[in-house]
Amino acid sequence: MHSPVKRDSNRDNTMAVNKVFTLVFLKKNNAVLLGYKTRGLGKGLWNGFGGKVEKNETIANCAKRELEEECSLVAKELKHIGVVRYDLPYVNSADIVHIFTCSQFDGCEQASEEMNPIKWYKFSDIPYSKMWPDSAQWYPFMLQDKFFAARVTYINPDTITATKIEEFKDLTSALKGAN
Numbered sequence: 001m002h003s004p005v006k007r008d009s010n011r012d013n014t015m016a017v018n019k020v021f022t023l024v025f026l027k028k029n030n031a032v033l034l035g036y037k038t039r040g041l042g043k044g045l046w047n048g049f050g051g052k053v054e055k056n057e058t059i060a061n062c063a064k065r066e067l068e069e070e071c072s073l074v075a076k077e078l079k080h081i082g083v084v085r086y087d088l089p090y091v092n093s094a095d096i097v098h099i100f101t102c103s104q105f106d107g108c109e110q111a112s113e114e115m116n117p118i119k120w121y122k123f124s125d126i127p128y129s130k131m132w133p134d135s136a137q138w139y140p141f142m143l144q145d146k147f148f149a150a151r152v153t154y155i156n157p158d159t160i161t162a163t164k165i166e167e168f169k170d171l172t173s174a175l176k177g178a179n
């Protein structure tokens with residue numbers, strides 16, 4: 001079940017993966033919780049909740065930790081649905097972001113120092129113009145809980161030069177597809 005969005009055969013496959021991140025999207029009633037980033041990578045943009053995987057930390061544990069740190073919610077069940085590889089030739093590196101969804105959680109959402117404000121957006125009202133440029137390309141897969149792998153090349157922090165997105169039948173296939 002492959003459905004490529006765009007392919008770029010000139011892509012440089014030699015960049016080493018520099019950092020691994022997680023990103024969690026809480027969903028309820030056809031709405032997704034997003035936070036406005038106040039510092040660090042993505043400052044000034046709306047996004048899900050996540051961050052860098054620390055040494056000796058599993059990807060799932062990182063996702064849970066970052067979610068709680070950034071919006072005070074505790075995931076009862078995470079669904080690992082995909083991965084986005086960001087090729088960044090302008091800094092000669094690549095980053096991997098593991099994508100999770102969650103519809104069962106405890107607590108009451110609260111803004112944090114890093115994500116303020118936080119807001120529920122209907123799927124039809126997501127503020128793509130105030131997000132990373134690639135968000136609109138792969139969010140539809142995430143919103144439908146489809147397993148996917150994406151590869152996005154940025155020539156600079158604001159400009160995408162190539163995108164490839166594929167849907168898969170399971171997570172294992174999606175993770176293999178990210179390479």
